[in-house]
Amino acid sequence: MQSKWDIGEPEKPTINSQTEQLKSELLTLNMGPQHPATHGVLRLEIWTDSEIVVHAIPHLGYLHRCMEKHAENLDYRGVIPFVDRLDYLAAMNMEWTYASAVEKMLGTEVPRRAELLRILTCELNRIASHLMAFGTYALDLGAFTPFLYAFEEREKLLRLFEEVSGARLLYNYIWIGGVWNDWNDDQLQRVAAFCDVMEQEAKKYDDLVSYNKIFVERTTNVGVFSLQDCLDYGASGPVLRGSGMKWDLRKNKPYSLYSEFDFDVPVATEEVKKVGGQVGDCWSRYIVRMREVVESIKIIRQVLEKLEPGPVMGKVPKIIKLPKGEVYVRQECPRGELAFHLVSEGEKKPYRLKVKSPCFTHVSMLPRVAPGQMIADFVASVGSIDIVLGEVDR
């Protein structure tokens, strides 16, 4: 007998005409310009299908300060502070590249001590920049503590730079013909002490973050750039090395005194397979940076051995006039290859100064890697190319 409470078989849901008519469309999301994961004022317009990114369009120009236009109306020395403001996390490297472009056209000989001090400051700046990249990348992925560890060490470097140049970020320290100020023995000893501490710290970072299971899961096999992609887009620096090419201008086309130094060019090809990733993913790019810190320490130690007293400024005319012509000068900066295309018409001002910014190139690779990623993975991909918007927008 049928009970009063028996309601029988549940009714099967049928696809009626109403559900068929339900629309599904892509949702457009604006990541940025004020988004913590974009490290500055980058706007990424992403089209999402629920949690999956279908398409990403970078919108640049929020930090465009017309640097190239300004440079055309400044004398050659006056450009250096503007160059600082391109990549404000590695300003020494920016200054050096510009100075070497002018020196190449001018034919200036830079004293040996000045060249060594340039290598010293630029490698220290490289460490500071990679520490920032390390800290903020962990922050992007939800780990707050590594950021504080990184800033503790970075602070020591900024103090040193402040003593030597008078500024913490925008130094105006490397001038045409040499460097502005000499380092004293006390400061050099502190650099040596910093190297010892940093070597230990690098190991600690590996334990804390690099081989951390959550970090490895978040970054391996995510945002993979093949080597062909990298060449096609003209990528350089840690992005190119992360994709397996052992290319470093300091080694393959040695400028300044780099040919005298003994150091390796780290690539991630073997290490990344041990943690289960594939070459060219976010973890490879991250680990290349961490290994570069160790190589920079090697170079700095060799500089400290080689340093001998001497002048730090070469002979440069009071008013710099360059011959008619053009040069294209490339150097290896923390984020990739920076280059200046300097055109002179024989006047006191540059006729044209084009900046080849590595980050500009790398941002153009984001639409390539975005389709099919989860939004959170896309954030990991954006963080792994380590962009500085000052350099992208110039």
Next chain:
Amino acid sequence: MLNVDFNKLADLINKNVQDAGAVVNVPEDTKCDSSITVSASRIYAVVEFLKTNSEMPFNSLHVMSGVDYVEWMEVCYMMTHFDVQNPREFILKIKITERVSPTVDSIVNLYAAADFQEREIYDMFGIKFNNHPDLRRILCPDDWQGFPLRKDYVAQKEYNGMKVFPDSKMNFDDREFIVRQNMIKKAQKQAAN
């Protein structure tokens, strides 16, 4: 410039690409870099040849730069070969004399790097690229007027109701005003004749 024999490369281009017109520019000062100028209408074929040939291949486009010499404009392609054993680089140039609506063939199909670079050249110099998939301004706002890195450019005074470049902040010793004035004088003279 690195590992490039300019005369040999220019010969190679002339031999393999029809009407390429490759000429080596040797600077007056030896400290400066040499470059190769090719005919603007054949740029796509030349770059395609540089990418695919087996003798002297270039696997990457480093950057594109533009220069305005008032009488003509130049687009410079910094061709690079990333190779640990045998790296190469050199400047490839085209000359454009048209100022009102200059157009060049796009090379996005060959190097993906050209996508953003060509957009920047368009933004700064107003050179249009045929067959570019998405030719918009990149650094300036979409509704900005004029092309900032041309030598005769004078910034607009008002943008969407905002005063962006007041007279008090203008430096009339800047190069663009002098160039602009010379151009106006020249045009007036021509009109008078």
